[in-house]
Amino acid sequence: MKARVLIRPKEGLPDPQGKAVERALPALGFDGVSHVRVGRMVELEAADEAELKSLCEQLLANPLIEDFEVEKL
């Protein structure tokens, strides 16, 4: 199966990348954009769907600082 894993900084944790993007937008005339958060996206094909959660917890995301969600394609 094909899947897409979205990984983002945990709610409430500092996200300086998101902040930097947010601060850059008004310079281009895009006012009114807030709560920008920058994460990572991983696409993969897995033979065993049941392993997905575990591999996300063990490698793709660090559960201490990141949340992830798996989207089946």
Next chain:
Amino acid sequence: MIGVLQFPGSCDERDAVHAAERVGDARLVWHEETDFAGLDAVIVPGGFSYGDYLRAGAIARFAPAMEALADFAGRGGPVLGICNGFQVLCEAHLLPGALLANEGLRFVCRQVDVTVESTDTVFTRGIETGKRISVPVKHMTGRYFAPPEELDRLEANGQVAFRYAPGHNPNGSERDIAGVANESGNVVGLMPHPEHAVDALTGSNDALDLFAALASVPAAA
């Protein structure tokens, strides 16, 4: 004999060997080595192991040598992680917490003052508590983070090994924490680079005593 792990992408391993050689014998340990017999302590050095792909330290954690390192640490063997090595030890759950991107999003490279907070670790034994040392930092992902209750626990247990001196926190680390130890004090990690502070010629030799402490830890059973 102090072993210095070398991953593809490590870059401070030679300085770490040099620092260790100031106080004893040292050799490089390639990341595929799994036999740590004869090593009295292991340093996980700085750099960009495996290109820092995914997250700093995330891939290095699965190197063959890391399993041997976990065994070595589990038996009480002294382990020191510097910068990327600190990130690797956190990813491998040998140390608590995680390192986040610097608050200012910039790579910081400067000399900072750090205080020794706990002398109950293999890297700080015999050092005076509160001793202020000058060491360089050079990193992009050095903001120490752990949940508040975990930070309270670390402070209460004396696991905060190093703190940036007031006004010297270069990255937004929680509670100015520059380095931590595990519960037994035999695994220590820090973001600043003590291996670059062992010779007055390069600005500071304040960290020589720390390497001397590491080299004098009695061999683990």
